[in-house]
Amino acid sequence: xxxxxxxxxxxxxxxxxxxxxxxxxxxxxxxxxxxxxxxxxxxxxxxxxxxxxxxxxxxxxxxxxxxxxxxxxxxxxxxxxxxxxxxxxxxxxxxxxxxxxxxxxxxxxxxxxxxxx
Numbered sequence: 001x002x003x004x005x006x007x008x009x010x011x012x013x014x015x016x017x018x019x020x021x022x023x024x025x026x027x028x029x030x031x032x033x034x035x036x037x038x039x040x041x042x043x044x045x046x047x048x049x050x051x052x053x054x055x056x057x058x059x060x061x062x063x064x065x066x067x068x069x070x071x072x073x074x075x076x077x078x079x080x081x082x083x084x085x086x087x088x089x090x091x092x093x094x095x096x097x098x099x100x101x102x103x104x105x106x107x108x109x110x111x112x113x114x115x116x117x
Contacts, residue, residue, distance in 0.1 A: 007034040015041035073097045
């Protein structure tokens with residue numbers, strides 16, 4: 001599936017299950033169809049573009065949040081590779097990793113990772 005088809009499907013699911021969501025950020029890979037569909041379901045879709053004026057890596061505030069989340073989830077070895085064959089299993093592993101990160105932040109503790117043996 002293309003990014004746009006997945007984006008439209010995701011917007012439908014969000015509008016159905018979480019009607020309080022009113023805004024979404026997407027990268028420049030999404031076309032105008034996602035923005036139009038977001039308006040139809042009541043979600044303001046904003047494209048967050050990277051900086052073309054500065055060379056090299058330049059963190060963009062809203063995009064950087066997503067990258068940080070992916071980075072912390074990847075610390076859980078099971079999510080580093082595609083071991084799962086069922087989407088429900090992948091979802092449960094992602095939720096497990098997210099909860100582990102949340103507990104770590106709430107308790108102020110750190111967990112041992114491959115970086116800190």
